[in-house]
Amino acid sequence: MKIAVDVNGTRRDADVEPRTLLSDFIRHDCGLTGTHVGCEQGVCGACTVQLDGEPVRSCLLFAVQADGRSVRTVEGLADHGELHPLQRAFNETHALQCGFCTSGFLMTLEPAIRDAGDLDEDEIRAALAGNLCRCTGYVGIVEAVKLAARELRGEARGEEP
């Protein structure tokens, strides 16, 4: 089936089988390998992307369902080579080790801090509960969200409010 999907602001035309998962369309047809495929059953969260701005599991959607809609992947997070504040915060707080889960975390958490702004620790942990990380123990990830949220609120970096 012929589809046209807006991926990170670029229109992508493709001819896909109905059974092609959105995750495979992104990786194989678009060549955007920042989206990782872990469990292919919606449990691990590694493949999370944004569909019309909302985080979704790209392994639980068919590419044909994204026809005419807009998809944002981790490659669409940086602005002309300038890392998103959440990406910089992940770097600074050592919120990743192997990095396999990272793009899923970023695409899940970016709307959470965009929409809610100031999240307490419990809210942050609830927001990231659908994404699995086997390396970090999540402490660095929680710190990264706090740091990025502070920066997005315009507060000085590296200082407690």
Place this chain on the structure above:
Amino acid sequence: MKPAPFDYVAPRTLDEALALLGEDAKPLAGGQSLVPLLNFRLARPSLVVDLNGVTGLDRIRREGGSLRIGALVRQRALERSRLVAEHWRVLRAAVSHVAHPAIRNRGTVGGSVAHADPAAELPCALAALDARFHVRSQRGSRVLSHGELFVGPLQTALEPDELLVEIEVPAVPPGARQGFAEHARTHGDFALACVAVAGDRIALGGVAPTPRVVSSLDEAHLDDPYRRALVAELLRRAA
């Protein structure tokens, strides 16, 4: 794994969708339960009927005193509905326990019901509320109670050509107690047990093949001591 090949149709109207359903066709709503089954090839329909483009199935509205939830209403929309939060608090409390936000963005209320997992939160809460399930096919329409709809684990009374189209939730008298509590091994997982309370009705999930409605814990006849203690504690928290 990847799904086996299937034909795909995305109808625009309910009548078109009903004409396509049948023995070897599967309706696709949010896909949060069906697509894993397809990925593992535990389900191999020859036709997938994508309901996401069907108009008119995604509304939450009030009719008379009742709440009407279209089968395609996203779990996230139910969670964000002011009407639900104000008058059907048990439903609002239950939906926040369903998986995670990224799943609730796609998952539908109708899908949770039609999938009929015995430990799922929404069937439990809807059973407590004595909801009515409106079903359509080309042959006609019928309305089922939770006792009629839920037959066993992952089994409903829906025929292959039938579609759940709307859920009708009666009004809860103002001041009646409403609450929901569950115990799951990890945040967002299916419940080991869950309890929904609406007025005098108590619904138990995860303890039987289908949601059970009782008026007291004694009536539930839970023989296993751990399960009895767990459900008693959940009931204390929910009520």
